[in-house]
Amino acid sequence: MITIWMHRRRILSLTLFLVLALIISLTTPSLIAGNKETIHIRGSGSTFLQLQLMAWITIFHKVRPSITIEYNGVGSGAGQQQFFEHLTDFCGSDPPLSHKTWLEHKGRILQLPIVLGAVAVVYNIPELKSHRLRLDGKVLSMIYLGEIIYWDNYYIKRLNPGISNLLPHAKIIVVHRSDSSGTTEIFTYYLHRSSDGLWPKRLVGKDIEWPVDRTGRGLGGKGNAGVVSIVKNTPYSIGYVELSYALRYGLDVALLRNRAGYYIEPNTTTIIAAGENAARTGLLPISPTGDFSKELEAIVYSPGRLSYPITCFTHIIIWAKYPPHKAEAIRDFLSWIISSGDKHILPGYAPLPGPVKGIIIRAIELMKSGG
Amino acid sequence: MKEDRLFFLALLPFGAIVVAVFIVFVSTLLYNSLPIFIHEGLMVYTSSTWRPVENNPEAEVYGLLAPMIGTLEVSFLAIIISLPPGLSLAIMIEEYLPTGLKSLMETIIEVMAGLPTVLYGMWASLFFADYLKSDLMIPLHEILWFIPIFGCMPESPYTVFTAGVILGIMIMPYMVGLILDGIRQIPKKIREACYSLGMTKYETVRILLRLMRPVIIASVLLSLGRAAGETIAVSLTIGNTYNIPECLFTPGYTISSLIADQFGNSGFYVYMASALYAGGLFLLLLGVITSSTGLYLMRRWKTSV
Secondary structure: OHHHHHHHHHHHHHHHHHHHHHHHHHHHHHHHHHHHHOEEEEEEEOHHHHHHHHHHHHHHHHHOOOEEEEEEEOOHHHHHHHHHOOOOOEEEEOOOOOHHHHHHHOOOEEEEEEEEEEEEEEEEOHHHOOOOOEEOHHHHHHHHHOOOOEOOOHHHHHHOHHHOOOOOOOEOEEEEEOOOOHHHHHHHHHHHHHOOOOOOHHHOOOOOOOHHHHHOOEEEEOHHHHHHHHHHHOOOEEEEEEHHHHHHOOOEEOEEEOOOOOEEOOOHHHHHHHHHHHHHOOOOOOOOOOOOOOHHHHHOOOOOOOOOOOEEEEEEEEEOOOOHHHHHHHHHHHHHHHHHHHHHOOOOEEOOOHHHHHHHHHHHHHHHOOO | OHHHHHHHHHHHHHHHHHHHHHHHHHHHHHHHHHHHHHHHOOHHHHOOOEEOOOOOHHHOEEOOHHHHHHHHHHHHHHHHHHHHHHHHHHHHHHHHOOHHHHHHHHHHHHHHHHOOHHHHHHHHHHHHHHHHHHHHHHHHHHHHOOOHHHOOOOOOOOOHHHHHHHHHHHHHHHHHHHHHHHHHHOOHHHHHHHHHOOOOHHHHHHHHHHHHHHHHHHHHHHHHHHHHHOOHHHHOOOOOOOOOOOOOOOOOOOHHHHHHHHHHHHHHOOOHHHHHHHHHHHHHHHHHHHHHHHHHHHHHHHHHO
């Protein structure tokens, strides 16, 4: 009895082994054959860039199946870290490199503005229904400083004469990011520039001590998604998120007063207008090897009648030199973005203005000549 | 003999791996938190300023006092909320329910204890928090406004109190499990002796409870350790703002939700990651203290009955 049972077991394990061997032998050739041709590019960073980049990567992969590009949205900070530790081939970053980091790696890295985006101020006031709220830098500063407490405050009413009787006597719940983020930096930079000093310089940064938190009316959310979820679920709240998130989740978006004094809604036209005006300021470098650390100064609260005031570039950062096959793949991808990328821009993003596209073209040339 | 020796040798690596991982883990935490201790000393545990500054490491200041207090507040609140119903539930299951219902209840408790915590967090942040604010927090404030911890009006549904209640609900099944284990350790003869003296069920339970006091304390400690480390559910409900919550109805922070929020982008700053590791060290210490005291009490009690 026992011998038969053991015999059976042996047969069973033998069959199992054969099946496994068959599976492995069938799958490996295709893997090996695939590997020979495929070039694999890895990137990580900005979560804001992620949606747009993934869309581009998917379409590009159909055009050039031999190049696979992988991107992880880990945040701009972590992305930069992984890139400089050579864990990835490129990183996506909302803010450009700081002046100090740029100096450290000067000449060896290329920074490319890749697409335009905007930070939208979103709110949840059920009484307003489809009426749009208008805000300016000063009032927003007072809200985030905790000085304006109720929605029917005099200053808010003054900016919204048409709907002043609809504004409720409800306390404002002020939502901000709880992780350090480029979005916060751009938003606080806008507050600083547009509020005549009401919002101090020391409160500009990726992660700051929010004065409103001391009043108990401040709330923090992790990532754009965290802020969206709090604003959506909390009546009488206000927050700031990347425009693409505001659109996707159907939040009410405020009109903001720009430098020229007009109340502007963030959309493709107004974002591109801000980008074009930024290019005219002369604060942007023309070469990808240049220092982009003054970029915010150029694009946030930029001049022009149509410019949306909280507009920003988001970037791809690459090395000037790669092994030949990788360099070629990256060049191909960048050339494709220049030629066909604009046709596949997602809602909430906007294509680069012509002069800024020149930076990418220069980068491709620099990579061809071997850095 | 020889076989036994071989068997032991074969098992040895697995035990060694666990110990090695623990040692590596602790030394990583210590090593990585070293820079912040050199930078600002023990201020990291005694101040509550959180000021990351880019490109100027000297100006960076990280104090973890606010989230440390937040962690303790939330955990104690969770214990206070979960102990009375947890204890009652354990007694009911053990003393009153018929066998079929008993196993059903135990299955439900097991399932609840095993649910991913993000589910509790989602449920709480999307539905439960609103009701908690309007039906419990506001009434509590209106009646007990003179007690400082209830002294402020809840402005939003995301507060220290909300996180504490959610944690309480989450750790209750765990606590019930521990207490049930304890009840079952009590020798049958004690119960039989009680009944043979003509005691009622109520009187018997009172005697059992007195016997079980160390187990209850141990269960509380173990649950406390668990509550202190919980991340996602707390992060979704506590409001994530950096202030020392003097009143339970304001938003706050815990160490674990601070780490979850900040770790990803800490690379922008020189000392932030290190400060977060120091926070991790605090959690580790808290865990070691609660778990080891809890387990010690539990063991001592088991040998005594």
